[in-house]
Amino acid sequence: MAVFSFLSPVFIAIICLLIVIILQNKRGNEKVKKRKEKTDKESRPWVDEDLQDSTEVPADEDGKDEDMDEDDISHIPFSPLRHDEQDMVKRSKEFYEMLNQRRSVRFISNESVSREVIDNIIRAAGTSPSGAHTEPWTFVVVQDPEVKHKIREIIEEEEEINYRKRMGDKWVNDLKKLRTNWIKEYLDTAPYLILIFKQIYGILSSDRKKTHYYNEISVSIACGILLAAIQYAGLVTVTTTPLNCGPRLRVLLERPVNEKLLMLLPVGYPNKDATVPDLKRKPLEDIMVVV
Amino acid sequence: MAVFSFLSPVFIAIICLLIVIILQNKRGNEKVKKRKEKTDKESRPWVDEDLQDSTEVPADEDGKDEDMDEDDISHIPFSPLRHDEQDMVKRSKEFYEMLNQRRSVRFISNESVSREVIDNIIRAAGTSPSGAHTEPWTFVVVQDPEVKHKIREIIEEEEEINYRKRMGDKWVNDLKKLRTNWIKEYLDTAPYLILIFKQIYGILSSDRKKTHYYNEISVSIACGILLAAIQYAGLVTVTTTPLNCGPRLRVLLERPVNEKLLMLLPVGYPNKDATVPDLKRKPLEDIMVVV
Missing domain, CATH: 1.20.5 (Single alpha-helices involved in coiled-coils or other helix-helix interfaces)
Structure with missing residues (x-):
């Protein structure tokens, strides 16, 4: 003791x-926790909290899908239509000139547009390539005026918070030249709103999950083709990514949990007094390097 | 005591x-550390270590860019060409049918193609919309046979490791139906390889950084338009995302550190004996929902 x-x-x-x-x-x-939160959220303010590259890998993957018969899919000869060289140069030029007329238009008229045109432009988007041919996209076409208005309410509510709080002075400043703000009249006036959802995984018939490789890149490519189809048809749109509206719009439109909103395109004719900012595009030599 | x-x-x-x-x-x-490592790496094997959604926010942002004069950019009237309704339906249908002929082709002939066509399809891609009109893309066109062969060596080396180790049985199995492997002859034979880089930030003349919002989505949209332009011209390609080859290819092609490889498209005519897997596309009712 x-x-x-x-x-x-x-x-x-x-x-x-x-x-x-x-x-x-x-x-x-x-x-550490605070620093993690900072890198996760504060430093990437435009990354939708719901979006990310959120391809989901099913936990119960066993290396075999149900559609195993696809492994034995036959391969067939492929010999597409061939244009002669002069025609090819002419076609490539006319396609560029057609697309170069495209502008993002925020003033869309309430004139009606044939549903057949909408069906065809979505068929065109559906021809896009996708990782392992998973076709991980859903195009929700909204034509019901009441649903369009509910979408507008959700987006304007969230966008006001985005502009006032989430985006920061820098981003708001960068958008000034486009004269955008959180008032989106086109969400009511456009005859169609196309909401493009990416499927972060697929669902097999037995309720098991299917991996959708590179789904965000794949669906973005499909949106590029959709934009070209809209322009070719002679309609206008503006490419929007409603920040942090995804979860509420998904619930409103009754989409399943494996779908996340990537983009929203209002589609129609431009207003008679529509204007666009007088922006220029970079010339070829600023975007192309030849080796 | x-x-x-x-x-x-x-x-x-x-x-x-x-x-x-x-x-x-x-x-x-x-x-916690182990769990974090697992979610960060192991569960997303196809996310290129170099890729991510790596938009970079400059640390020294002060809410003002040098191109401040853009804030005062004028807005001009916009009244595009208008097709009558019947013509619009016809055009939307013909655009879909043209794109529906597109297939990913892995057998590309060494026949030469006019550079003018390549210039025009890249001009077309450059008309794409982008976050805050930042145009965050660089298209590197490789026509030099030696550089093409060096690209092939790098990609085949990395792809063999991808197939054998990184991708896992499940993914390799999902690709079986496409009969792809790590031998990529088209990298030598195609007259042009187009490597598409996303700029994760821009560089202002004073060496200060400029934020490129949504750069991965923007550049993927541009790739969609590029694919449409290639098809419209009558050429073929296959959409590839060379996994983990980005850093080595960036160094080979002497691209700056703010550029990351997103996609590689070999462009040319198909081989005379080219085949494609006999895949079907989802019908409209499986990809479209009308509200």
């Missing part, structure tokens, strides 16, 4: 030391 | 307890 008694101050010192270690550990953890 | 002596066993108990708390804290941290 004499030894213990002699050591008592040492015990107390050790206790103090251990308490200090515990407290420092805690503070360190909090710092 | 008598009191201390009496308390000695209590001190020892407290010391033991504090040591246990410290050890548990440590073990907990390690678990």
Whole structure:
């Protein structure tokens, strides 16, 4: 007991030391946590909280899909239509000139447009390539005026918060030249809103999940083809990515949980007094390098 | 001292307890770390280590760009060409039918193709919309046979590792139906390889960085338009995303550090004996929902 008694101050010192270690550990953890939150959220303000590249890998993958018969798919000869060289140069030029007339238009008239045209432009988008031919897209065409108005309410509510709080001065400043803000009249006036959802995984008939490789890139490519089809038909649109509206719009449109909103395109004719910012495109030499 | 002596066993108990708390804290941290590593890497094997959605926000942003004069850009009337309704239906149908002939072709002939056609299809891609009109793309056109062969060596080397190790049985199995592997003859034979780089930030003349919002989505849309232009001209390609080859190809092609490889398209005529897998596309009712 004499030894213990002699050591008592040492015990107390050790206790103090251990308490200090515990407290420092805690503070360190909090710092790491804060830093993580910062890199995850604050530094990438335009990344939709719901979007990300969120391809999901099913946990129960066993290397075999149900559509195993596709492994034995036959390969067939392919010899497409061939244009002679002069015709090819002419066609490539006329396609460029047609697309170069395209502008993002934020003033869309309420004139009606034939549904057949909409069906065809979505058929065109559906010809896009996709990772492992998974075709991970859903095009929701909204023509019901009430649903369009509900979409407008959701988007304007979130966009006002985006402009005022989430986006930051820098981004709002970068958009000034386009004169955009959170009032989106075209969501009511355009005869059609096309909401493009990416499927972050597929669902097989047995309720098992199917991996959708590169789904965001694939669906973005399909949107590019959709834009070309809209222009070729002679309609206008504006490419929008409603920031942080995805979850609410998904619920409104009753889409399943494997679908996430990537883009929204209002489609129609331009208003009679539509204007566009007088922007120029980069010349070829600024976007192409030849090796 | 008598009191201390009496308390000695209590001190020892407290010391033991504090040591246990410290050890548990440590073990907990390690678990969190491991779990984080797992979600970050293991569960997303196809996400190129170099790719991600890596839009970079300059640290020294001050809310003002040099091209401030763009804020005062004028807005001009916009009244595009208008087709009558019947003509519009016809055009939308013919555009779909033209694109529906497109197939991903892995057998490309070494026949030469006019550079003028390549220039025009890249001009067409350059008409794409982009976040805040940043045009964050660089199209590198490779026609030099030696450089093409070096590209092939890099890609085949990495792709063999991808197929054997990185991709996993499941993914390799999903690609079986396309009969793809790591031998890419088209990288030598195609008269042109177009490598599409996304600029994760821009560089202003004062060497300051410029934010490129949504650059991956924007460049993917441009690739969609490029694919449509290639098809319209009458050439073929296959959409490839060379996994983990980005950094080596960027160095080979002497591209700056703000550019990351997104896609590679070999462009040319199909071989005379080219085949394609006999795949079907989803019908309209499987990709479109009308509300």
